[in-house]
Amino acid sequence: MQLRSALRSARSRVATWLPLRRVVKICAVIAVLGFTVLVASDLWIRMAHRKYEYSVESAPSADVAIVLGAEVKANGKPSGYLKARLDLGRQLLEAGKVKALLLTGDNGRSTYDEPTAMRAYLIEQGVPAAKIALDYAGFSTHESCVRAHDIFGVTSAIAVTQDFSLPRTIALCRAAGIDTVAVGDDTMPHTMVYRQNWLREQLADTKAVYSILLHPEPTFRGAQESSVRDAMAADPQP
Template sequence: MKLRAAVRSTRTRVAAWFPARRVVKICAVLAVLGVAVLIGSDLWIRMAHRQYEYSVESAPAADVAIVLGAEVKPNGKPSEYLKARLELGRKLLEAGKVKALLLTGDNGRASYDEPSSMRAYLVGRGVPAAKIALDYAGFSTYESCVRARHVFGVTSAIAVTQDFSLPRTIALCRAAGIDTTAVGDDTQIHGDVYRKNWLREQLADTKAVYSILFRPEPTFRGPQESSVRDAIAADPQQ
């Protein structure tokens, strides 16, 4: 009986401190703030960084093209989205816009290897293997950008991804200390996908802003590597 009385007393005090009307108001304010953060992050990402978007033909020259990884099929072949990115990287290299390619993606488990699949695709289409460097720990766009700067020493780059992800990629790479422009693929049908995943894109931009502000440590930073410098200096005939 004493326990029941204590529980009732506690409930009464809580109800007095937080009446239903006040709870509703607090929830409404938090909801409005949440929406404002989502939309505000997306607007800042897109408005502030769209100026750095180019085509292959108009892109200013840079040291490296950072080609972001994407899905690899169970047979080890790149998905159509990833193929489109790789083709842009190949065109940038062939046009002399960059001196090497840094292929960055997920190889977090032995059975899944985005960078190696990306390299095999490009080499199979005539790109010299010596002009390619691989980052096996690009588990996110943020981590790819941070590792490109601090592990591979990249200071000037053209980022390559799908067009709807360009502003976020530019923002993250520039925040990592890389003088970044970007070229985006627009050949893949994604309009309906983007609309259906609108909230996911808002959350991704909000996460990007969080990463820019708080600089979380990447999963694997690792020691510095010379593979990008070696690829830049390599003879394309090798």
């Protein structure tokens, strides 16, 4: 009787252990596949689109500079990262590389407004208001690129953001139908920030590949606007 009991107990332990081992194997396979997708997405984004990166001086001419939004402080002033982007946009306009600026950012709530803060800063720097168009529904890089093409009619652009985000921005805007090159800011102390947010960057590149393949709709589409065309045609003098 004791032997039978021991055998039953052993069989029960084996029956419990086998499914657990199977679950562990499945989780390991999923983890490896997930890591592979993250790395492959990042490599493709960066290797395939780095050739479209330029400086202000070397960038080819385009119709518009698309300046991507970033943090605006509680006092309504652009953060250092956003100022650096805006300064590049201003330099591109002053150098005659673009005919207008499209400022795209988050205005998803009444108490937070990136595009308006971006415009105010540029006007303070001497940029004519008439040369600026605003997109208040640029809630992500994908949405900014899609709306620039579909809503504002942009077909040729220089995208402006921080340098480590350039390949992803280029990939998304080109996938949206815009002939895009990009200029990136490298003046801000972001090296350590990037290292600390390595996983975030990998996930962002994977999300970009998802957006490129599946073309999700932007949060707000709306009617087509002529503000970019108007800004391009406006008198460049303040």
